[in-house]
Amino acid sequence: MTEKAILSEIHSLPENLRLEVMQYISFLKNKYVNGSDQPVQKKRVFGMAKGKYEMSDDFDEPLDEFKAYM
Template sequence: MQQTITKDQESSTNISLNDEVLKVFAKMPDALKIEVLHYAQYLLNKGIEESPIASDDIPKKKYRQAGTMTGQIVMLDDFDEPLAEMQEYMY
């Protein structure tokens, strides 16, 4: 529900909006009221906490550079040969 409110209507609408919220809240079971309370607290605190996106303290993502592991991995010449441990299962 989206509603446009002018400054003249704001005070009277705010009271009726508060009444409407309280009516709906009163009809909810306790478990749902707790969830609504947690969500309302989250929304209130959301603006207070500094967004990590705006912070300059975030480390920039480090991209991998090709070729840094050259010589670190060795492929043996008999890599494709059957393993000696598996001979009894073959043929």
């Protein structure tokens, strides 16, 4: 599609749909940086979940339900 055809289609839309088109364009700009075809992945931070989870002291102990099989 040419630019002129795209603009013509956008102008034929109602105002609320034009707003959705603008939001989608912003989404695509944020997803793909510098014309790359691959989505941008955020860098993972080591230890980010530290302190959010707590394991009980008897985590490695056998479960009572399985004592008959041991």
